[in-house]
Amino acid sequence: MTQHFNPTAPHDLIGIGFGPSNLALAIALQERAEQGGKAFDALFLERQPDYNWHGNTLVAQSELQISFLKDLVTLRNPSSRFSFVNYLKAHGRLVDFINLGTFYPCRMEYNDYLRWVAAQFAGQSRYGEQVLRVEPVIEADGRVQRLNVISQNQQGCEVSRQTRSVIVSTGGTPKIPPAFAGFKDDPRVFHHARYLSAMATQACSRGEPMRIAVVGAGQSAAEAFIDLSDNFPNVQVDMILRAAVLKPADDSPFVNEIFGPDYTDLVFNQPETERERLIREYHNTNYSVVDLDLIERIYAILYRQKVSGIERHAFLCRRIIESASDVDGRVQLQLRDLATGSTEARRYDAVILATGYERRSHRELLAPLKDYLDDFRVDRDYQLLARPELETPVFIQGFSQHSHGLSDTLLSVLPARSGEIAAALEQRLEGVSQSHALHEARALHSVSA
Template sequence: MPDQPATDDILGLGFGPANLSLAIALRDAVAAGPPRPSFRFIERQERFGWHRAMMLPGADMQISFVKDLVSLRDPTSPFSFLNYLHTKGRLTTFLNLKTFNPSRIEYNDYLSWAAEHFSDVVAYGETVVAVHPELRDGRLAAFVVEARDGAGAPRLRRCRHLVVAAGGDPAIPEPFAALRGDPRLIHSSAYLPGIAKALGAPRLDGPEPRLLVVGGGQSAVEIVTDLGQRYPRARIDLAIRAPALKPADDSPFVNEIFDPAAVDLVHGAPEPVRADLIAAHRATNYAVVDADLIQSFYATLYDQEVRGETRYRLRRNTRVTALTATPDGLDATLHDAVAGSQDRQVYAAVICATGYARATVPAILDPVRPFLAGEVADRHYRLPLDPAEARVSLHLQGFSEPTHGLTETLLSILPVRAGAIARTILAEERAARSAIRPAAMHQ
């Protein structure tokens, strides 16, 4: 490792939509005048990409394009989705679609277009291993980020302000844990490359692969639909714990939980009330499916009943209680809680649309835990540090749902959150630099 790590004032871990929005906010702030801190981001992917493994044909965004990287903070920004359309020459044709919801493929292209403007401040292909404290007189003075590039070579980077937006870890149900690494067990985050590796190209002859999708949310039904189209001979089971697929509640009053003001509402409430608020709105985001997709899937099941086919099965009230690898596939034990019955089925592949797990504090921060005064981020997404120098801060994006609400892991208020973090860091820098000047004048 080099003795002297590269130094920036601000370092962001991860360069997905959250830290991309922060990059824009920082660039705007720097352009507005001093202070002008330097900033850089570390991203493990070799190039920018947002949920590339779920770029399914016909899949649309579930939020309005107005909730892009910047518009809620600055609707005049050149990084808006509308300006992206204008730049690409598609503004009028997009308007003719009469929709607020672009396709997922187009939105990923928008994000990639915005990310290209920051290629000079992003270190792609680097995986963060840990964050270490740098001390001065026993106080936390800086962070040293240990990473490795694609060839395994070590990289050290140093900063005083750290923003972690590394995303969640794929959640794999406990009965499947022993099969992590088996290519026939696929999480939705790796769906497209994973299913191609497990099954290969679609075939019109040979055996009919039997496939299992686990999960009761949007991704699960999208994957079932895609599997049926991608592999016309496949037989597909969808196992859900609930008695029915549930529609996402996107009605106006309920949808206000995704407004920027809702963060103040949740954060300012007593802890038990926060939990109740989040639980009361879970039907907006967790284990729910767009109503149009539910209607389409129901029609598919009805159509096969008319035809006397059984390509798709919705296995309600069902848990997979065991999963075993065999030469012929993955042997699943499925328990129907209502019927009290249990059966076994061998599947060519099992796809887990089971979401993501997020720790309150990411494990990569373990070396700095002794310097945390608590593990709950404040209103400005900042973890309390003690003892620390004045110009040191640690922010989290995407890890504070229990205190900041359902917007925390979603795209809804990215620019507002990014603006708050940028303002907080710049205020600290401004105050610290102002304190230095009088001291220097008296020396």
């Protein structure tokens, strides 16, 4: 059964997903309204039952990878009450945090900061609602002035709400290599995005021995390796990577300038081929790379094995996984050594796919609008380019790396981007209501003429 909320009073904006991107936007809209801007009726829909930032990956050792000064708001408004520093103050830990002498809080604490901010927007957010699709409401003259956002609530009911604009900020989708397609929903094979809940059901959580493969050579793979090594003494880990080595993330100061707000203009103003070149050049700031201190810890663990002669974990580099199959109740991986061409089969009790994320959920959610859109290309303000009949602005956050640069999927751009979208939204929604009023006035005129 679909529940309809008062279709005559559409929301000004519905944000899909309430991760850091839309949380930053909620702040930007509120602060703009407080400074005399338009106060919008905004609603944010989140599929998780409560606020959680990559909650299944929050292992004890995991730290934020950017400075806490790049929180949701400080770069745009350093005096905002939604800053990380104000969160620390409100929780009585400001002095203690300063004594820590770090710019990189643990991710558990940063999650708690985000939850603290989200709680302040409880009236504008609904949890436990997974948005399924966004549909156009087509008027008799072909124009679209409202969108239907259709979600599914925790009771399995479809809920439909109307809105004058949409912001899709639904983050990445776990990437599953094709070799593992046959293991969908198999508890032995899971993506790192489900690490903590999936590990809780494994035999090693009850102290039983297991052999586990971790696939990948990025930060997620490294964090899984360390967590398994530290907290599951009965687990033997094989780290399986296509690369020859684990490479460090380049976060040196000159390179870090690419994550500054000004850099977005630089990237956006380049021709397509140059943008692609820039992304390739700085790929090693974010993808398939690991924080240096973690690399050193992994190296030290493997070195100590050499000293003791007890080989617990294996580091299988330059290996392609040709196939994965169920053999005698275990997961058998057929590995090819890229250096020698030789193959071998290895069996595991579980396989953790730390194989990264794809960015495609906006295309799925917005598929009913596809015919109005210019292949999901955006303008500088992250609004999807569209045919004039689509009068409802649609914005996306986190899906524009190819046009806006590497910071697009990260936290560093949030304060600036949310400010830009809030300003664009105000301009375009106000523009829409003016043209709507004009249209209605013209219609009235032609009726009375």
